Amino acid sequence: MGTLTPLRPGTVTLVAGGPGDPGLMTVAGRAAVEQADVLLVDHLAPQGALAWARPDAEVLDVAKLPRGRTTPQERINELLVTHARAGRRVVRLKGGDGFVFGRGMEEVLACAEAGVPTRVLPGVSSAVAVPALAGIPVTHRGIVHGFSVVSGHVPPGHPTCTLDYAALAATGTTLVVLMGVANLSCIAAELLAHGLSPETPAAVIARGGHPDQVVRTACLARIADVAAGLAPPAVTVIGDVARFAVPTPATELVEETR
Numbered sequence: 001m002g003t004l005t006p007l008r009p010g011t012v013t014l015v016a017g018g019p020g021d022p023g024l025m026t027v028a029g030r031a032a033v034e035q036a037d038v039l040l041v042d043h044l045a046p047q048g049a050l051a052w053a054r055p056d057a058e059v060l061d062v063a064k065l066p067r068g069r070t071t072p073q074e075r076i077n078e079l080l081v082t083h084a085r086a087g088r089r090v091v092r093l094k095g096g097d098g099f100v101f102g103r104g105m106e107e108v109l110a111c112a113e114a115g116v117p118t119r120v121l122p123g124v125s126s127a128v129a130v131p132a133l134a135g136i137p138v139t140h141r142g143i144v145h146g147f148s149v150v151s152g153h154v155p156p157g158h159p160t161c162t163l164d165y166a167a168l169a170a171t172g173t174t175l176v177v178l179m180g181v182a183n184l185s186c187i188a189a190e191l192l193a194h195g196l197s198p199e200t201p202a203a204v205i206a207r208g209g210h211p212d213q214v215v216r217t218a219c220l221a222r223i224a225d226v227a228a229g230l231a232p233p234a235v236t237v238i239g240d241v242a243r244f245a246v247p248t249p250a251t252e253l254v255e256e257t258r
């Protein structure tokens with residue numbers, strides 16, 4: 001089954017929405033949105049993509065706002081299954097790629113348990129796209145041969161934090177931190193304590209790909225101060241490639257590189 005195969009009634013399709021600009025969605029993702037009978041939409045999904053939905057399509061806002069209104073995951077799973085069992089073509093529109101800190105697999109498993117067929121349309125994750133929209137390549141020949149993507153939603157040392165910050169400080173790869181802007185000072189301090197140089201370039205990109213994208217840069221020792229006050233969504237890049245950061249609106253970068 002190709003990614004452009006028409007959606008079947010009674011199925012759920014997970015669509016990667018990319019970082020916010022609908023122009024960064026895949027062709028297959030757009031085709032799925034156009035066919036959907038019902039769409040369940042996250043707050044970081046590209047709201048502009050809803051203009052492609054059929055006028056009679058039902059759009060359900062199932063946002064999980066950090067420290068705000070939230071739709072429990074169990075409720076989202078239940079809605080996916082209920083609508084699919086009613087014979088509808090269900091599209092689950094997510095921000096970025098649903099399999100990168102996106103709970104996509106939880107939804108696939110919930111549907112599988114209920115006997116509902118699913119299809120996953122992968123796409124553009126903010127982990128790579130948001131740095132790129134700020135001019136930062138996560139790898140660059142001769143500088144860095146890899147990148148590590150981690151979640152900073154809990155600070156280092158928190159009982160539920162599973163990250164090994166000593167290993168991250170020593171990895172020699174670009175570090176890309178999602179969901180970490182609120183914990184940035186603890187994260188930077190922990191990396192410094194484990195030997196990462198205070199002079200390491202760093203950048204924080206908030207609302208990447210949106211007209212109000214903000215890029216702040218500093219060395220690791222100062223990045224938390226420089227980025228203070230930035231609100232999510234934001235991606236932090238730590239490593240030599242962060243020195244390529246360009247504080248240019250994303251739309252201009254996209255146009256220039258076409």
Ligand SMILES: C[S@@+](CC[C@H](N)C(=O)[O-])C[C@H]1O[C@@H](n2cnc3c(N)ncnc32)[C@H](O)[C@@H]1O
Nearest residue numbers: 019096097100102125126178179207208233234
């Ligand atoms: C729950 S995670 C979901 C990630 C998503 N599945 C992906 O692949 O991009 C949400 C985090 O992604 C990052 N993010 C998503 N969209 C972003 C954007 N447009 N600008 C900056 N960061 C973004 C932020 O770190 C945000 O807190």
